[in-house]
Amino acid sequence: MDNFLQDLRYGARALIKNPGFASVAVIALALGIGANTAIFSVVNAVLLRPLPYQNPDQLVMVWETSLARGLERNPASPVNYADWREQKQIFDHIAGWWYPQINLTDDYGEPERVRTIDVTDEFFSVFGVQPLLGRTFLQGEDRRDAEPVVVLSYNLWQRRFGGDASIVGKAIRLDGTPYSVIGIMPAGFSFPEDIEVWRPLGWDPTQHSRNARFFDVVARLKPDVTIERAQAEMTALARRFEKEYPQSNTDWGVTLVGLHDQIVGRVRPALLVLLGAVGFVLLIACANVANLLLVRAGAREKEVAIRMALGAGRFRLIRQFLTESVLLAMLGGALGLALAFLGGRLLMAINPIDIPRADEAGIDLRILGFTLAVSLLTGLIFGIVPALQFSRPDLNSTLKEGGRESRAGSSGRRIRSALVVSEIALALMLLVGAGLLLKSFFRLQGVNPGLNPANVLTLNLQLPFSNYSDWRQVSNFYAQLTDRIEALPGVTSADVTGFLPLESGWRLRFAIPDRPPTPPGEELVAQYHQVSPGYFRTLGIRLLAGRELTDHETADSPGVVIINEAMARRYFPDEDPVGKRLTSSVRSIGPLARYLPATIEYEIVGIAGNVKNDGLGRAVEEAIYFSHRQFPYRSMSLVIRTNASPLSLLGAVRDEIWAMDKALPVSDVKTMEELLADSMAESRFSTLLLGLFAALALVLASVGIYGVLSYSVAQRKHEIGIRMALGAGQGDILKMVVGQGLVLVAIGLVTGAAAAFGVTRLIRTLLYEVSATDTETFVIVSLLLGAVATLASYIPARRATKVDPMVALRCE
Amino acid sequence: MPSSDRPMIRLEGLRKVFFTDEMETHALSGIHLEIDSGDYVSISGPSGCGKSTLLAILGLLDSPTEGDYWLNGHPVAELSPIERARIRNREVGFIFQSFNLIGDLTVFENVELPLIYRGLPREERKRNAREALDRVDLSHRATNRPAQLSGGQQQRVAVARALAGRPSILLADEPTGNLDSVNGEAVMELLDDLHKEGATICIVTHDARYARHADRVINLFDGQVVEEIPKAAAAAN
Numbered sequence A: 001m002d003n004f005l006q007d008l009r010y011g012a013r014a015l016i017k018n019p020g021f022a023s024v025a026v027i028a029l030a031l032g033i034g035a036n037t038a039i040f041s042v043v044n045a046v047l048l049r050p051l052p053y054q055n056p057d058q059l060v061m062v063w064e065t066s067l068a069r070g071l072e073r074n075p076a077s078p079v080n081y082a083d084w085r086e087q088k089q090i091f092d093h094i095a096g097w098w099y100p101q102i103n104l105t106d107d108y109g110e111p112e113r114v115r116t117i118d119v120t121d122e123f124f125s126v127f128g129v130q131p132l133l134g135r136t137f138l139q140g141e142d143r144r145d146a147e148p149v150v151v152l153s154y155n156l157w158q159r160r161f162g163g164d165a166s167i168v169g170k171a172i173r174l175d176g177t178p179y180s181v182i183g184i185m186p187a188g189f190s191f192p193e194d195i196e197v198w199r200p201l202g203w204d205p206t207q208h209s210r211n212a213r214f215f216d217v218v219a220r221l222k223p224d225v226t227i228e229r230a231q232a233e234m235t236a237l238a239r240r241f242e243k244e245y246p247q248s249n250t251d252w253g254v255t256l257v258g259l260h261d262q263i264v265g266r267v268r269p270a271l272l273v274l275l276g277a278v279g280f281v282l283l284i285a286c287a288n289v290a291n292l293l294l295v296r297a298g299a300r301e302k303e304v305a306i307r308m309a310l311g312a313g314r315f316r317l318i319r320q321f322l323t324e325s326v327l328l329a330m331l332g333g334a335l336g337l338a339l340a341f342l343g344g345r346l347l348m349a350i351n352p353i354d355i356p357r358a359d360e361a362g363i364d365l366r367i368l369g370f371t372l373a374v375s376l377l378t379g380l381i382f383g384i385v386p387a388l389q390f391s392r393p394d395l396n397s398t399l400k401e402g403g404r405e406s407r408a409g410s411s412g413r414r415i416r417s418a419l420v421v422s423e424i425a426l427a428l429m430l431l432v433g434a435g436l437l438l439k440s441f442f443r444l445q446g447v448n449p450g451l452n453p454a455n456v457l458t459l460n461l462q463l464p465f466s467n468y469s470d471w472r473q474v475s476n477f478y479a480q481l482t483d484r485i486e487a488l489p490g491v492t493s494a495d496v497t498g499f500l501p502l503e504s505g506w507r508l509r510f511a512i513p514d515r516p517p518t519p520p521g522e523e524l525v526a527q528y529h530q531v532s533p534g535y536f537r538t539l540g541i542r543l544l545a546g547r548e549l550t551d552h553e554t555a556d557s558p559g560v561v562i563i564n565e566a567m568a569r570r571y572f573p574d575e576d577p578v579g580k581r582l583t584s585s586v587r588s589i590g591p592l593a594r595y596l597p598a599t600i601e602y603e604i605v606g607i608a609g610n611v612k613n614d615g616l617g618r619a620v621e622e623a624i625y626f627s628h629r630q631f632p633y634r635s636m637s638l639v640i641r642t643n644a645s646p647l648s649l650l651g652a653v654r655d656e657i658w659a660m661d662k663a664l665p666v667s668d669v670k671t672m673e674e675l676l677a678d679s680m681a682e683s684r685f686s687t688l689l690l691g692l693f694a695a696l697a698l699v700l701a702s703v704g705i706y707g708v709l710s711y712s713v714a715q716r717k718h719e720i721g722i723r724m725a726l727g728a729g730q731g732d733i734l735k736m737v738v739g740q741g742l743v744l745v746a747i748g749l750v751t752g753a754a755a756a757f758g759v760t761r762l763i764r765t766l767l768y769e770v771s772a773t774d775t776e777t778f779v780i781v782s783l784l785l786g787a788v789a790t791l792a793s794y795i796p797a798r799r800a801t802k803v804d805p806m807v808a809l810r811c812e
Numbered sequence B: 001m002p003s004s005d006r007p008m009i010r011l012e013g014l015r016k017v018f019f020t021d022e023m024e025t026h027a028l029s030g031i032h033l034e035i036d037s038g039d040y041v042s043i044s045g046p047s048g049c050g051k052s053t054l055l056a057i058l059g060l061l062d063s064p065t066e067g068d069y070w071l072n073g074h075p076v077a078e079l080s081p082i083e084r085a086r087i088r089n090r091e092v093g094f095i096f097q098s099f100n101l102i103g104d105l106t107v108f109e110n111v112e113l114p115l116i117y118r119g120l121p122r123e124e125r126k127r128n129a130r131e132a133l134d135r136v137d138l139s140h141r142a143t144n145r146p147a148q149l150s151g152g153q154q155q156r157v158a159v160a161r162a163l164a165g166r167p168s169i170l171l172a173d174e175p176t177g178n179l180d181s182v183n184g185e186a187v188m189e190l191l192d193d194l195h196k197e198g199a200t201i202c203i204v205t206h207d208a209r210y211a212r213h214a215d216r217v218i219n220l221f222d223g224q225v226v227e228e229i230p231k232a233a234a235a236a237n
């Protein structure tokens, strides 16, 4: 202990004596450790911290799966759900929900759209979370004839009701109907995502068709049941159902997904890639500091030789050096922690995408422990090389080699070169990764969405059932509203659609009546959109054949549809689809169906160009466009083409809406360009972060090569002087030093490229239409790194040309 | 471009002042000197009198503070750094007291180095270097590193390096300073031979035995030429 304190004192004194060295080292380490801490704090919050529910490992999502249809995690049929509920040997609790769209009106504020789910009675029991105030749903409270009650989220309670505890027991109006508030959930509970109101289901799941799959299901496994066993039993059950209900269940299996997996699985690859990236950055920082230490070790070689001659043991010396480097690393770690904290704040302030659970990120004990461990490890990694290098008991050769060609100057040079080579290699790997992501991003940006997004305003309306129970009323409302908005100055045209582009719509089954019926399991499925006639023109969607929809198609006239190009190619590859017929049973699309006509025949009157309907990076899915008068929908999005800045018209548009219905909330106001940008937010975010870290790596590696060459120039002053005395021109010296740098860079680039070739496979899932071994990216990035490294070599090389040839005359 | 009617080297009123920490050292204070092509000049004088400084200026390693230096009739002060490097490379051969071989390079590569800077084609370079090494009888050590040679051998390599480029003047700053008398004598004989073949040589030494080899012995004192003794007189001394 005494020895340790003495070592510490020595170390501190050595650092204070060398403030330049100490600050460069601490800053490099702080950047490396800070980046690691920042990313780890997100990884900790998102991937490592358990979900805030009772025994969260027992929670699973229950999906229906049909690989034949390409549907991996599909919502379930409520009828199947009702049967699963009987599997008491697997599930302690099981609950389902669906998303109605609900407007909240009350005496507390403006009407607003609140995120609501309708849940079965066991919903809260699944999570084992107690309400903050009041109670949650009782058994049987989800029945059709039960009293209307709701549970509110903490956020809504604070935001709208000011945290007034007396709201419990009072009534609020959802879509005009009063519901009494029975409970408030604690802060942080908003399952499945940002939910503000939980309402009992209010209908009997068994009363549906098994064909309608729209029900999300979560369950708690019995304590002694593993997810594997539950999966096996559910699969067996699904097999039985396939036999029992071939019309609806052929080729449908069940997939259980751990809830944690479900929530964070999507972001896990990106987070792990980022964690790997910052690990590389830290390694580069370590290599830099190890180099600095080696240089300093060279300067202190005499001192060490004397100490060893005086009998200091090798171990004692190693310990002394490690104490110093760990001290450095700790300083770097402390500064890094501060950087991580600020960086994290900044990142969250930009709020780039919703990484699930990321809002829970913050500095906690685990983060502190992580930073401490990383700092310690870092100190050991970059300290061990110089410590060993330095304490080799080889006094004799130190004396023989004399001052100039000392060990720190010869084998130390090799180690330093090796460190720089690895820095370059690591930096190249990061740059390649960032380059690939950037190229993907540009590819994605270059994707043609199939429409013209400029100057389009979009917003969403939801007509409550209480005031608009007749669906003719619904379609008349939207028809009138678009007419009124079109009359506004600045508006070119206004239309409505059930689902916006890029927003995966719902799917329905259809049939082609002229063809033999499809066997169970091979039903034809397509996305559907309900649009007003001018929709295609307003969004600039091309009409490839046939005609547009018109205002003359109403609920009473024969059904007509427009299909998209993908659907025409898939189902009518060798014939003209225009004039062909489709039938569809809209009863298969969920609770809405009871307001809609049953099977209807439609004539295909036109083919529309493909519009990206599942995201920019995904293939276009087959889609059917119905007239909103023939397939009305309460929740519609307005698309308004303007000849001014779209958002500047929002006020006027809103006035028109409220002139027709004062109680109607206007939600999801966005321009079409924003919608497109949102769909790339994730790609932009990971590109930005990886780019940032790659840039950091580039800077650190350049500093590394700069440092090594600077030191080498200082060491070789005499030799350079001799060369100049022999007639070397400035150009010769410049070439020599830059050449020395370039050799290191070249070796680093080759090694790094080879390693990147193997490693970029890991980010394949983040790439869009770019191969993980894209030659162009490898070449450009290598050139960039080579150019920057050359520049970094140039500065010490310039300095070398300023060496006074007179030094050749002096014998030191 | 040597010409017979002009001295190869002409110094007029040459001064060199070093400024260090509020102190001025007048290393050279008014040197007048002419050296003709084919001369063998020895410079002697007590330690600190400015011998090395003078040689460095002659070899274009350093510039005078004041005064003029004509080399082959051209004022040296007007030369650009590139031209100075070129002249160091082509016209001047340097031999140092501490040999100054480059430890990372082999003996052969050391000799070859000035020829590389001159940009000679590879074949010619290799031939010249081989001949120079032959000349100093060290061909058999061509692939050794300098550290593997004795001091006398190292200095012979340095001589080979200096003459490989066939310079018009050889400058040697106490070439025997680090050698014993046998090795020192060998190096001096080498210089004698070169002189007989027409080389212009300027050597700094304070060893009277070696100064004897020269045609002209110049004595410096406090940065000034105090005496010049022709060979005959020196020999008689």
Ligand SMILES: Nc1ncnc2c1ncn2[C@@H]1O[C@H](COP(=O)(O)OP(=O)(O)OP(=O)(O)O)[C@@H](O)[C@H]1O
Pocket: B018, B019, B020, B025, B026, B027, B046, B047, B048, B049, B050, B051, B052, B053, B054
């Ligand atoms: N770079 C320098 N800066 C300051 N003073 C210098 C410098 N080089 C030489 N001097 C001084 O100039 C004077 C002449 O030095 P110089 O090296 O020419 O002497 P020298 O005759 O070669 O001596 P020696 O026989 O010891 O080698 C000395 O006083 C020396 O201290």
Ligand SMILES: [Mg+2]
Pocket: B051, B052, B053
């Ligand atoms: Mg001297």
